Amino acid sequence: MKAAERAxxxxxxxxxxxxxxxxxxxxxxxxxxxxxxxxLAQVAADAGYTRGALYxxxxxxxxxxxxxxxxxxxxxxxxxxxxxxATTDPVEALTAxxxxxxxxxxxxxxxxxxxxxxxxxxxxxxxxxxxxxxxDRLTAQVAERIAEGRQxxxxxxxxxxxxxxxxxxxxxxxxxxxxxGQAPHDVELAEATVRGVLGLPPSPHRATHHTR
Amino acid sequence: MKAAERAxxxxxxxxxxxxxxxxxxxxxxxxxxxxxxxxLAQVAADAGYTRGALYxxxxxxxxxxxxxxxxxxxxxxxxxxxxxxATTDPVEALTAxxxxxxxxxxxxxxxxxxxxxxxxxxxxxxxxxxxxxxxDRLTAQVAERIAEGRQxxxxxxxxxxxxxxxxxxxxxxxxxxxxxGQAPHDVELAEATVRGVLGLPPSPHRATHHTR
DNA sequence: TCACATACGTACATGCATGCATGTTACCTT
DNA sequence: AAGGTAACATGCATGCATGTACGTATGTGA
Numbered sequence: 001m002k003a004a005e006r007a008x009x010x011x012x013x014x015x016x017x018x019x020x021x022x023x024x025x026x027x028x029x030x031x032x033x034x035x036x037x038x039x040l041a042q043v044a045a046d047a048g049y050t051r052g053a054l055y056x057x058x059x060x061x062x063x064x065x066x067x068x069x070x071x072x073x074x075x076x077x078x079x080x081x082x083x084x085x086a087t088t089d090p091v092e093a094l095t096a097x098x099x100x101x102x103x104x105x106x107x108x109x110x111x112x113x114x115x116x117x118x119x120x121x122x123x124x125x126x127x128x129x130x131x132x133x134x135x136d137r138l139t140a141q142v143a144e145r146i147a148e149g150r151q152x153x154x155x156x157x158x159x160x161x162x163x164x165x166x167x168x169x170x171x172x173x174x175x176x177x178x179x180x181g182q183a184p185h186d187v188e189l190a191e192a193t194v195r196g197v198l199g200l201p202p203s204p205h206r207a208t209h210h211t212r
Numbered sequence: 213m214k215a216a217e218r219a220x221x222x223x224x225x226x227x228x229x230x231x232x233x234x235x236x237x238x239x240x241x242x243x244x245x246x247x248x249x250x251x252l253a254q255v256a257a258d259a260g261y262t263r264g265a266l267y268x269x270x271x272x273x274x275x276x277x278x279x280x281x282x283x284x285x286x287x288x289x290x291x292x293x294x295x296x297x298a299t300t301d302p303v304e305a306l307t308a309x310x311x312x313x314x315x316x317x318x319x320x321x322x323x324x325x326x327x328x329x330x331x332x333x334x335x336x337x338x339x340x341x342x343x344x345x346x347x348d349r350l351t352a353q354v355a356e357r358i359a360e361g362r363q364x365x366x367x368x369x370x371x372x373x374x375x376x377x378x379x380x381x382x383x384x385x386x387x388x389x390x391x392x393g394q395a396p397h398d399v400e401l402a403e404a405t406v407r408g409v410l411g412l413p414p415s416p417h418r419a420t421h422h423t424r
Numbered sequence: 425t426c427a428c429a430t431a432c433g434t435a436c437a438t439g440c441a442t443g444c445a446t447g448t449t450a451c452c453t454t
Numbered sequence: 455a456a457g458g459t460a461a462c463a464t465g466c467a468t469g470c471a472t473g474t475a476c477g478t479a480t481g482t483g484a
Contacts, residue, residue: 010481014431029351034331036248039471046224051472052433060250060473118330118389119246158404159397166394166400167387174386175379175409182378185371189379189409196408197387197401202368222451227461251441263442264463272443 019057021047025107027068031111035065035127049068065116065127072112073134078188081103090149094142094198095191098172102190105176106183114173130143146198168197189195231269233259236321239280243323246331247277247339277328277339284324284345292316297353302361306354306410307403310384314402317388318395326385351377358410368411380409 025046029038040061044054046179058064080100089095104110120128143165149155158164175193179186191203237258241250252273256266270276277361296309316322316372329347355377361367370376387405391398403415 014481022436032334034246034248036246036464037331040473041471049316050433053431055473056431063233115330119249122244159394159401163391163394163397164264166390167397167405170388170390171383171405171408172386174382174384174389176277176382177386178378178382179375182375185375185379189371189376192411193379193383193408195407196405196412199404199414200408201413202408202411230461253441262463265441268461273441287436319470 005023005071012034015057018047018049018053022054022057023060023063023068023071026064027072028064029111030068031115034115035061036119038065040064064132066072068112069127069134072109073178076104076110076113085192086097087156090145090152091154091198091200094145094149094168094194095203097142098190098194099187101172102176102179102186105180106186108180111177111180114177117173135169139169140175142168158199166196168194171197188204213349227269230261234261234266234269235283236282237323239263239284239321240277242277243278243320243327245272246327248312250277252276274338278342279340280324281328281339281346285323288313288322288325293350293353301366302357302364303366303410303412306357306361306380306406307415308352310402313384314388314391314398318398320379320392323389323392324338326389339352343375347381348364354380361410370411376409378405380406383409 006039022043024041026038028046029043033039038061040054041051043064044051047053054064058067059157068150075203080097084093084097084100087096113131113134116127120131146155146161146164146168150157150161159167173192175190176186179189195202237255237311238250241255241258241396245251250267250273252348253263255276256263259265266276270279291351292312295303295312299305299308325343325346328339329343332343355373358367358373358376358380362373371379383405384402387402388398391401407414
């Protein structure tokens, strides 16, 4: 096609490129400043545009945040959720998810979910509803894996699977959000944390990696 | 006149009572809405006053938030930190702190620290600086306990004490913030979580409390 | 190349929360 | 009990961010 050779971008390309840049800048801004402190002029400037471009692509601040959440959810599911879901062994799936999440969160974009969750928890807001939806879906998946592991005896008894799953995700987010840039300890501590939540003994590999 | 019915308070009592009510309302508001979404008129109304009373007691929004942080820090230290600090055994101190923190966070006020920390992390703001200071002090204490436990062999080797302490606090906050009102599982899962972070095996009492 | 559509920039209006200045009420002193 | 001071209420001004209307530039199709 000649269109591909042309230096001039097509409108669709142009639009998609702008949208991507705006989404990325918004994700950075959200993970740093949260929703309330997010200034759209700053987002647009970071992406190399002005507010005009932003309002042309998104209906407003709320729509932008919703798009960011969906974007992060998609990438997270592809990179972390899907591989874990494909694993048959429940314990391996749950620990792999912890390690994968820690690696995923090494990029600055990842804190978005955590920040928005704490900001909108227990309030009536579209962004909060979407976050709740995503988190609830994840919690259900984790709870299902915990129930499986309990039945097979691989995971010891404990509080109800739904409660334990909530704790699993809370602890994982808490650890990872504070250990960004602390590679490789982030992955190791993320796994250790969820093993504790699940009532599993420490990973046998653990002691070999360190001296006292 | 209602004044006849009201107990006639001294000015100092009156001031202290108002200040206490405003601080409590502000703490509730902060833990629910965060700093940016905190409306001083709402805080004053919740406490039974107007913004005038608030501005008479506090220089402004920032000073109010700082006072709340100091207030929470004091009550936390008295109820959770001091008892744990008085314990000699490092493992017992660290697990007791987790249980105590879970119980402390059952009141709605407790989420303040977590919310403000995520809101001001990595930004240049007086409230963020104070939170950082409090968290750093706590982290240092936890790291010290971890180092003690590692030396005595009660805690297995792992990442550096400072890193592990950061993970300890992050995981603890993460678990507890999502399990409010889930008594008694909050306490049990808080302890299980920090045991995992520290690389300790599950508490032996654990399995006896539950059926599969 | 010319008319149209879409991407983007700019300027203005609105709402809202803070901070302050000025009143009003409750408490203390003598 | 009367004047004074501190606690508290109320109205106003300012700043800032959002949203929108309109102007400009760039790509598209005939």
